[in-house]
Amino acid sequence: MHLDHDPAAAACPEITFDDFLKVDIRVGTVVAAEVYEGARKPSYKLRIDFGPGVGEKKSVGQVAALYSPEDLVGRQVAAVVNFPKRQIGKALSEVLTLGFADEEGRVTLFSPDKPVPDGSRLF
Numbered sequence: 104m105h106l107d108h109d110p111a112a113a114a115c116p117e118i119t120f121d122d123f124l125k126v127d128i129r130v131g132t133v134v135a136a137e138v139y140e141g142a143r144k145p146s147y148k149l150r151i152d153f154g155p156g157v158g159e160k161k162s163v164g165q166v167a168a169l170y171s172p173e174d175l176v177g178r179q180v181a182a183v184v185n186f187p188k189r190q191i192g193k194a195l196s197e198v199l200t201l202g203f204a205d206e207e208g209r210v211t212l213f214s215p216d217k218p219v220p221d222g223s224r225l226f
Contacts, residue, residue, distance in 0.1 A: 110204075127185040128201070128225035129153050130215060131160070136172035139163060139194060147172060148194055154222030157184050160197040168209035181213045181225060 131153035139146040145167035152159045162182060166175070182198040189196045202210040215223075 125185075126183055128181055129157055129184045130179050130181055130219055130223045130225075131157070131198075131221050133175045133178050133180060134159065136175040138167070138172065139192075142192060142194075146191075147175065149175065149200065151180060151182060151198065151200070152221055153182075153184060153198075154220060156222045160184065161195060162198045162200045163191045163194050163196045164200045164202075164210070164212075166200075166202065166210045166212060168207075169205075169211060178212070179214050179218065179221070181215075 131151040133149055134152050135150040136147045139148045142163070142165075144165050146163055146165045147167055147170075149162045149164055150159055151162055160182075180200055182200045184198050186199055201213040203213060205211055
C-alpha cells in the first residue's frame with residue numbers, strides 16, 4: 104500500500120464500516136522517547152502506554168523534524184495497535200503512530216485535543 108502525503112491526492116477507494124472497525128486505533132501516552140541512531144530518516148524510538156487493555160508498546164516515529172524527545176514524553180498520541188510487528192532497521196515497531204504531513208513533509212502527530220484515558224479507541 105502506498106501512503107500519499109499529498110493533500111491534493113484523491114481519496115482512497117470506499118470501504119465499509121466493518122472494514123473501518125478492523126483498524127484498532129487507540130490513544131496512549133509516550134513514556135519514553137530516544138533518538139533512533141542509524142535510522143535513514145531522523146526518527147525516534149518511542150515507548151507508549153496504552154493502558155491495561157493493550158499495555159506498553161514500542162514504535163518508531165519519523166517525527167524528529169518537529170519534536171524533541173522531551174516534547175514527546177507525557178504526550179498522548181494515536182496509533183494503530185493491531186498491525187503485525189514490523190522490523191524497521193534494527194528496531195522493532197509494535198504499533199503505527201499516526202500523524203499528518205505538513206507542507207514540507209514533516210510529520211505532525213495525531214492526538215486528542217483534551218486528555219482521554221489511555222487505551223481509548225477511536226470511533
